[in-house]
Amino acid sequence: MAHHESPSTPHHGLMAEFDSAQALLDAAHKVAGAGYTRTDAYSPIPIHGLAEALGMKERKxxxxxxxxxxxxxxxxxxxxxxxxxxxxxxxxxxxxxxxxxxxxxxxxxxxxxxxxxxxxxxxxxxNGLPLPYHPVFNAKRFSLASQESFFLAIEATDPKFDAHATATFLASLHPREVVSVDH
Amino acid sequence: MDVSHNNNQQDPLGAVPVIAPGYSYKGINDKLSALVLTHNTPTAWFAFMAVGFSLLMCLLMSLTYVLFKGVGVWGNQIPVAWAFPIINFVWWIGIGHAGTLISAILLLFKQDWRTSINRFAEAMTLFAVACAMIFPIFHTGRPWLAVYWLLPYPNVMGLWPNFRSPLIWDVFAVSTYASVSALFWYIGLIPDLATFRDKAEKPIVKKIYGILAMGWRGSARHWHRYETAYLILAGLSTPLVLSVHTVVSFDFAVSNVPGWHATIFPPYFVAGAVYAGFAMVLTLAIPLRAIYKLHDFITMRHLENMAKVTLVTGLIVVYGYACEIFFGWYSGSLYEREMLRLRIFDGFYPWAYPALLLCNFIVPQLLWIKKFRRNVAVLFVVAMFVNVGMWLERFVIIVTSLSQDFLPGSWAQFSPTRWDFLTFAGTIGLFITLFFLFVRLLPMISIFEVRTLLPEATTKSDGGSH
Structure with a gap:
């Protein structure tokens, strides 16, 4: 998705890492339930219902x-x-x-x-490809998104985003860890 | 609403799982990417590459000679003007059909065992079609003019191809097939190329796979569109693959040559193509499995299922032979009946028909027996018989029909020259070379699709709590 970040945005957002597809899907439901809209999930396998859980309606x-x-x-x-x-x-x-x-x-x-x-x-x-640069690749463990790990990002441009409250909320979803992603 | 999605269904007969137990995501990634991202190339790879590359040089030499001297160096003559080039063309195109069948039709039928064989079967398709295309293009004699003979483009002469001819349909069918197969293959590769990008250690290797992966990051929205596109491509490839050999059979069936002019040709050719293709997939899978120790991914269940498809399509092909004989007899046409007598009993090539029946009918009956279906050596030998048999089938159809048709005064026996054999062997070399380069450089088993076979890839939606 092409998200237009304002130049003043200090970082891309917060990213939580999960160990399984099921944990990611459950977390996605909770994140959407909490009212976050500028979110994305990253996984090494297609997960049915994940894009819908994040509010994707496009069928083009x-x-x-x-x-x-x-x-x-x-x-x-x-x-x-x-x-x-x-x-x-x-x-x-x-x-x-x-x-x-x-x-x-x-x-x-x-x-x-x-x-x-x-x-x-x-x-x-x-899908906005080919895309030579994307901030999520700045996360240290993100190379595992194409291999064995599952990530959920809440972007800083989200209207509900608050660096502290969002981090606390993500931590309550039992992730492996929550990291801040540089832009 | 329960939207659980289980990819890990076991064989209903309780036989063998699609991948061996005990694998995790990491295990799959490490095992399958280590086939490429390594310094250790198996010795057998060099051996196959040496054979393939030497034969490829034969292809370059023989095609150069053909261009230098003209197609007269081949055995083609009147009346057998089609001869080896068209036999080889149809043989290669037929082999190319299994890849798309495995990747598209078996996907639509939710046959999860296709997952570990679809990638290299698709590669096989591409390379077989590449080999096939060489023949009609060089058979035109002056390939540099073939562009305006084959493709409709606004040329200065104001000429257009004749769209009432099956030969131009064939150009469209084969080139569409080649393009769509390449697209399907590449789309399937993207997530695995991203895995290679992230797993590679050398910066240059990382860069190359990175460029090919186009920045794929596994986003949920991307996966959603990806799966939609992949499914649609499978749906489009399914009628396409059936149409290609149908159109190839029209090259024959639309003419009035005795032995060609039969309505059974399209289904019989399609079944023959799948038959030849599965035999070739077995021919490739069995050595690959041994060289790269892929027993956990290409299990006995895969080999057995492929053997079953081979047996069934082989029987359809034999049904086609029976129909051809019946049609010839029932037509009441003197020419059709004589052609059959000459083809089967006392024409120029009395050995060809019995050899064909031996390879395509008698030997594959071994696959009825479970013990043989599960014996790798027997399977390989049967697959080789089918490879030869399907080549003989095209030889019988093309050469026996053309060499003795309506006028006995114009009959002539065709005999191939050394250049015919060298060109044919050369395309086998091209095929082996391309295939082993592919095996060395790209993931020969679809890594992300194998991941989805793991039990932990199964998810259950919590039922729309939002």
Missing amino acids: VAPFVLMGGIVGMCTGYGLQYWTSVFSYPMNIGGRPFHSWVSFIPVTFELTILFAAFSAGISMIVL
Whole structure:
């Protein structure tokens, strides 16, 4: 997520580390229940229901795929129709110039091609990747987020954020540790 | 509402789990990333690479010679104009099908045993398609002109391809397949590349994997979109993989050549592709498992399941053979019936059909027996028979049909030259080289997906307390 930090923000926020997927999911529910909104969780495996627990409602990948598929279908059929009927009509064994049955395979392939690339590219772009720098990597143990550990961050830009109260609240969720993350 | 998500289902028959017990996240990470992030390359890797690289040099030499002299150095003639290049093309494309089948179709069917074999099967797909594409392109004779023969682009001559031809459908099917498979493979790699970035010790190695991982940090929102995209890609790849060999079979079935003009071709080709592909996955999995000691991840259950898929698809292929014979006879066409007689009994190649039946029909029946399905050596031998058998199948379809068709006056026996064999062996070299480079540089088993198989990856939502 592209969060716009004000330049005066002293640090990125506070991050709690948990030992298991279940602990992270439970903590995420509690953090959202306490009213925090600018939060994120980091895990080495996908955890079902975690993004929803943090209040994610966006469902944009699927509509992009549908659009990609439709554009691909129109491109495929349009290309064949235009070239075979207008630009370069060829009489092949007396078949009609607009031989729609023969145009189905290419139309199908281009539908899949465009839809698949829409899925891949929309996932990457919506995730804000590629991103060369992100403050969470400043946390000492964050390299474990891609391996075996589970992290929950409350960002300093959260309206409810208060360095002391938030740290106390995170500590009450029984994390392994709570660290402050530099920006 | 209970939204528990259990990835750790055991075999309902209570047989063998998908990964051996006793692993933690850390154990999985360490074991699987140590295959790449290490100085110790197994000796066997060098041996395979030496063979692969030598054969790759044969490919460069033979393709150079083909370009220098023309395709006449191959045995292709009239009437057998397609010969080895198209046999090899269809063989390689067929092998390429198992990767997507394993990664997409088995994902949709929630077959969790796919997890430890999907990554290298997808890599196998990409490399097999790369090998396949060499043949039709060089078969055009002047590959530097192939761009305008194959792809529709606004050229100065104002020409466009003929979209009523299955050959142009094939261009679209194969290139879409190659592109989508590459995308699917890369998307699957991103979280593992991030693991490598974080585990690597050398700064340069860290940087390279870091660039490839694009800054992946495992955010919950990212995972959410990631899983959506991955599932959609699987859903799109499923009809795609079925369409590719269907379109390849149209190259044959849409023509009126006796022995090609049959409606059974699309399903029979798709089954053959899956059959050949699973045999190749077994051919690769068995040595990899031994070299890298992956017995905990590629368990007997994986090998046995693959053997079962091989057996079933093999039987569908044999059903295809029976249909071909029935169609030929039932057509009442003199040419179809004669073609069958010549193909099976006394044509130019009387050895080919019995050899095909031996490899594709008789030997794989061993897989009915559990003891053989669980015997690595037997499995490997059966898989090799299938690899050869599927090549023979394309030989029988292409060469016997073309060499003796309508007019006996134009019949001619095809015999391959040394350049045919060298080019074919060369693509095997390309395949081995690319595959072992992949094994050395990228995670051959999907690390993050294996993590999700652990019991502790299972979570239970507390039921919407907010």
